[in-house]
Amino acid sequence: MRNSINESLNEVNKSVREVSNILTSTNLKLDATNNKIDTVNTNLDKINETSKETNNKLDQLINKNTDSNGQPTDLTATNQKLDELNKTAKESKGLLQDIKDFFTQPFTPPSDDSKVSAENLEIDQNVTEQNYVSWGSSCPPDVNVPVNLMGQSSTLTLSWQPWCQLLATIRWAIIAAAYFAAAYIILGMR
Structure with a gap:
């Protein structure tokens, strides 16, 4: 009985090691993905900067432009849309950063001290x-x-x-x- 329990525990430990190896290879793939996410974040920063420049230009146009009645052109709705785009870009960048952080956390496999001793196991015979x-x-x-x-x-x-x-x-x-x-x-x- 103890031998079969020990064999089962050895198989479980072997499976844990195999899973650890698979996770290591997965982490390598995730590193490549993280590099791509960094590239996307850089592009989002560029988009954000471009949006800010566009906002500034639109603000300048608001101050200069007038309609056919001589009244200044109302671009408030346009500015609100651009602000929403900036906010969405920032949220997307934050979400991508959260995903990157989640996948880059190092995996710590359980130590060998977590092995269960067969001597401490009690089996209920009434089962x-x-x-x-x-x-x-x-x-x-x-x-x-x-x-x-x-x-x-x-x-x-x-x-x-x-x-x-x-x-x-x-x-x-x-x-x-x-x-x-x-x-x-x-x-x-x-």
């Missing part, structure tokens, strides 16, 4: 005595299909009983196959 899952079976009722052929009507009865008997016979094989499939999933085998 196997309780019936957590009950397996009941029943067969659906027969299906009556009305058939009308050349003026003659009749009822065709389809029985599920042969299928129920077959599945009841191979029930344990299906359950065993499900257990093996679950074990393969848990162990990460293909």
